[in-house]
Amino acid sequence: MLRIMTGLPPLLFLPLFVSLVWSQAFLLQDLEELSDLLLSKEKPRIVQPLKSETVIAGQSALFTCMVEGNPFPRVQWTVSGMSALASPRFGEVFTMPRGSVLRITNALPTLHGAVIACIAENALGHAEATARLSVYQNEDAAPTGFPRFLNVFSVIVAKKNDKVELECRTEGDPPPTVRWYKDSTPIDLVNARFLVTG
Numbered sequence: 419m420l421r422i423m424t425g426l427p428p429l430l431f432l433p434l435f436v437s438l439v440w441s442q443a444f445l446l447q448d449l450e451e452l453s454d455l456l457l458s459k460e461k462p463r464i465v466q467p468l469k470s471e472t473v474i475a476g477q478s479a480l481f482t483c484m485v486e487g488n489p490f491p492r493v494q495w496t497v498s499g500m501s502a503l504a505s506p507r508f509g510e511v512f513t514m515p516r517g518s519v520l521r522i523t524n525a526l527p528t529l530h531g532a533v534i535a536c537i538a539e540n541a542l543g544h545a546e547a548t549a550r551l552s553v554y555q556n557e558d559a560a561p562t563g564f565p566r567f568l569n570v571f572s573v574i575v576a577k578k579n580d581k582v583e584l585e586c587r588t589e590g591d592p593p594p595t596v597r598w599y600k601d602s603t604p605i606d607l608v609n610a611r612f613l614v615t616g
Contacts, residue, residue, distance in 0.1 A: 461545070462491035462538035465516075468547040474554045474564075475527050479509075481549060482604055483536035484517040491538035491545070493518035498532045514603040521602045525553045563591030 463486045471479040485491050495502035495511055495518070502508040502520055507529075509522035520534065530553040538545045554560045568587040576582045588594045598605045598614060605612050 458488065459542055460486065460488040461542040462487035462540050464536065464538060464545045464547045468534065468536055468549040470549040470552070472552040472554070472564075473525050474557055474560055476524055479522045479525050479551055480599065480602065481520040481522075481534050481536070482514075482517065483519070483538070483547065485536075485538040485545070486516070487538065487540050487542070487545075489540045491540045494537045494539070495520045496535045496537065497522075497529070497551075510602070512602045519599075519602050519604075522551065525551065527553050527555050529553050565590035565594035 465484045465486050468481060468483060471481065473479045481495070483493055483495075485493060493513075495508075497508045500508070502511055507522075507526060509520055512519040512521065518536070520536075522529065529551055532551045533548055534551055535546055535548045554564075557564075557566070565588055568589055569585060571584070571586075574582055574584070586596055586598075588596060598612075605614075607614060
C-alpha cells in the first residue's frame, strides 16, 4: 500500500555558507582554483549494482542506475551494445536526481538475453555496470511461482491536498518484493509525503 500525503509543508533547505580567510600569502588566481578547493574532483562511480530484470512479453522492465562524481556524470544506456536511444523498442530514458532510469515498455521476446549497460562519464573518466533482461513468451512459459499482479491499477482523480491510496497485490514463490515508482523514477521513501505499508 502506498499513501501519498500532499498536505504536508514543503521541506525547507537552508543554504550552507562557506567563509574563506584570505591572507597575502594565499592568493587565488581565478574562480577555477576556488572551485577546485571547495569541490574536490571525483571520477564517476556507480553506487549500487544494476539489477537484472525478468518479465513476461508485453510487460515493462525498469533499470535504475545511481551514480556519483564531480562534475556530475552524464549517464548513457546501451542495449546489447546499441544506444538505448537508437530505437523506440529499447524504451525511454529518464533523468533522476542521482542518476538515470531506462524503461523498456512492451518488452519483446527478441530482447531475451539482452545485456543492459549503464555508462557514467565525466571529464575524469567513466564507470560501467551491466545487467541482463530476460523475457518469457507468455505466462505459461514462466516458471512456477513467477511473480504476478492480482489487481489492476486504474486512474485515480484527486483534489490537491487529498490523501491518495494505491494498492498493489501480488503473488509468487518466493513472495515478490514490490518497488514503487513515480514517473518511472523510484519513489523517495525518505519523503514524508509517501508512506508504504504491508
